[in-house]
Every structure is written in C-alpha cells, then in structure tokens.
Amino acid sequence: MLNSLEMDIYKKIKQAIIQQKLRPNMQLIEKDLAESFGVSRTPVRNVLRRLEYEKLVKIKEHKGTFVSCSTIEEAKEVFEMRRILEGEAVRRACRLHNEEQLKELETLVEEERHIYGSLDFYESLKVSGDFHLKIAEIAGNSYFYQYLEDLISLTYVIIAIYGRGKMETCGSHDHLQIFNAIKQRDGDLAERLSLIHLSEIESNLHFNEELQISSSLSDIFL
C-alpha cells in the first residue's frame, strides 16, 4: 500500500481532517504540506490521491485539493451503506466470534465507558469507531473492514459538518447492548440494535441545507 514515509504523512493528514484541524473545503496546498513534512511534493501527492479515493479530500484538476465537504445526499448514502454492511457484519460476528475476540471487544466497550466525557472529543470518537471496526474484523471477510474503515472515517467528517457538538458520539450504552447481543450470539437482536444505533447517530445530525459549509461566497449570496 503506502510505504512508511507516506503512511506517516497519510495518518497525520487524515487525523487532522478527522479532528477538524483541517476543516471541510479547506485547500491543501502540496508545496505547503511538503514543506511542513520536510519532504518533496511527490509523497504528498501520493497521499492526497489516496485520501481522494477514500473521499476525504476532493482533487480538482489544476485547481487544488480540498478537504471534502459531503453533501447531505452523500452523507445519507454513507449511513445507509454503513447500516447494510454493519448489519450484516454484526450478524456474522455473532456466529463467528471466539473467546479472544469477544474479550477484545469487551475491552473496547470498557475503555469507551471509562474515557466517556473525560478525554477529548476526538479521542472518544476514535475509540467508538474502533468498536465498530472490531466487529467488522470479527465478521471474517476483510472487505467489511476495508469498506467500513473508510465509511467510518467519512462519518467523522460528516459529523464535523452536520453535527452540533454534543451528543453525536456513540453512546457507550448502545455499544454495551450490542456487545451483549453478540456475546449471546443473538444475531437478530444484534443487527436490530446496530441499525437503531446508526440511525440515531444520523438523526442527531442537522441536515438543514443552510448549515452546509459553503465553499465560496457566491454559494452563500447567490
């Protein structure tokens, strides 16, 4: 995939986007990025193209690279696809999990419960995402993980755009319920809880058109 140099740059840019240090529609100038990482434009460009493939940035030819600002329709597609994939994944996880995996999953729930409120917002987002990804991992088909990793990253950006600060992070309570359903191998229940969980997160977003971050003043005053 990416070599170690690029992987380092990739992780840093990705994290900055997720943490909103780089906000939607902000331009990422290759030269500046290259300088701040102390490398040439070449590896930076490679990373940006990768991020574009994940839809975290948008590259416009001869214009530049911009932190992605998903439309409402795109955001809804992300949640819809997450429900499809995570619903199926959690079913499989119920069937397939072994003791070790269950323990790892439990650890994540515990961790989440522990840092809830205390640590910073983005740390708790990450731990929450890890819970979802662990289920994808247990589901036993690597595409679950591959697809959901990207979709979950995109969810962070969507929350950055359409969220309103407080309750967008997954409640650790929901995760505990899902965990228990998995533990009891109750696929129907686990799927139902997962779908509700995702829909709740989505419904806490503010999909009012006016709230979209505009890329230009002409968008606003048109």
Next chain:
Amino acid sequence: MLNSLEMDIYKKIKQAIIQQKLRPNMQLIEKDLAESFGVSRTPVRNVLRRLEYEKLVKIKEHKGTFVSCSTIEEAKEVFEMRRILEGEAVRRACRLHNEEQLKELETLVEEERHIYGSLDFYESLKVSGDFHLKIAEIAGNSYFYQYLEDLISLTYVIIAIYGRGKMETCGSHDHLQIFNAIKQRDGDLAERLSLIHLSEIESNLHFNEELQISSSLSDIFL
C-alpha cells in the same frame, strides 16, 4: 479521480489484465510501461497505485509491481462480498427501478443473449458484468456501484486463475430470470436467484491448490 492521460493508461492496463494479456504474477516494469505509452514514469506510477488499491496488482517495495494472483481465500471473500452486496442491491433495484432503467437492463440482457458464443470470450464477460453493474446502479446508493465495480473486475482475474475456459461466464439465461424478477418487483425471488447465480459461477471454479499459479519455483518445490 484520474485525469484523462492517466485514465487512458488505467483503462488499457486494466483491460489487459482482465483479458489476461497480462497474466497473474507478471511483473509490470514502470519504465517499460511508460515507454510503451509514450509518457514518463510519473503517470504510470499513479495508475499502478490506483490498480493496487483495487487489488488488481500488488506493489512490493523496491521490487516491483505484479499482476495480482488472488489466493483461494481471497477469491472466496470476493464472491462472498458480492453475494452480500448484490443480494441487497437487487432487492433495492426491485423497489426503486423506473421504466427507463428497466429498459436499459433489458437491453443488456438482449445484448448478452445476442453475442453469446459468437463474440470473443472477454467481450461477453464485459457485457455480463455490465448487467450486474446496472443493477448496482439502479439500487440507488453509489457505494454499490463503486464496490461492485472493483469486485467484478477482480472476479475476472479470479476466473483467469481458477477458471477452466468454458462455462465461467454468466449464463444469459440466469440474467433473464433475474431481470424478470426485478421487472415483477419480486425482491425475494430476485435476491435468491442472484445468490444462486453467483454461487454457481463460484462453484465452476477449480479451487484445487495445485492449480494456483506459482510466483516462484520455490513455491512449487518447497
């Protein structure tokens, strides 16, 4: 995504892989590709990275890029994920399709029926794939298309590795049945037929270990 220069190179390399002009495990040397396309290594490298992301090639650091040669396990994952996604997609297609889309789908079935046997193998593969992709398109969430486009391309390579020449292409009869189910908006039937269809293709493959294309003699004589 890719600009027009790279898109051109991308399509040609991808097609060559699908058509087995570039066989699994064959090395793709950047310099040679660049020369044969009359460009520098830069755009070629970009394309190769993209193809790697789609799992059509594998890049080994400081060694080179090789046409991917999926293992049996990877191949099974591809079919499994196709069943998950296409099963869901065809259900949605049943609900969502409009007249125009239905007509386009019918055209593809007709076309397939028409060229069956007559045209070359790879052309018929392509038309067959288009049928599957059209359903993904009708399903109304762009991720269906995005994911399945890659999975279907990978299927071609898998068939190249594990197929045995004759009946691996989708029978147009299966597609006609699926089409009729969609037309009648019978989601249950359409899904069932699709899953059977995919499993049939898979079961026609020869997943005997000995048949794997070895990348090195040491693999054979170990």
Next chain:
DNA sequence: GAATGCATTATTGTATACAATACTGGGTAA
C-alpha cells in the same frame, strides 16, 4: 569445487526542474 563477498545492474523511491493551467489584478479603451 563450493561458498562467500563485492561490484555491477536493474528497479523502484524521492526530489527537483519544467510545462500547463487557472486565477488575479491592473491598465486601457470605449
């Protein structure tokens, strides 16, 4: 004769130089 080490070569990885494109602003003409 076999094995090891070194030099050579081939290939990829990174940096830099150059080309193309699109934006910006000022000047000029109507």
Next chain:
DNA sequence: TTACCCAGTATTGTATACAATAATGCATTC
C-alpha cells in the same frame, strides 16, 4: 465608469535527475 484584455502569479501536472534498495553475477578464497 465599466468592461475587457493581457501580463504576472500561484498551483498543479509531467518529465527528468538522483538516491536507495534489492537482485545478479563474477571473482576470490578456502
């Protein structure tokens, strides 16, 4: 004053040059 054109600038796109790495083969030594 306003609209348009043109030059200059900023940024990306492509090519090339250079560095790093890994494979190869030959020579040397035991």
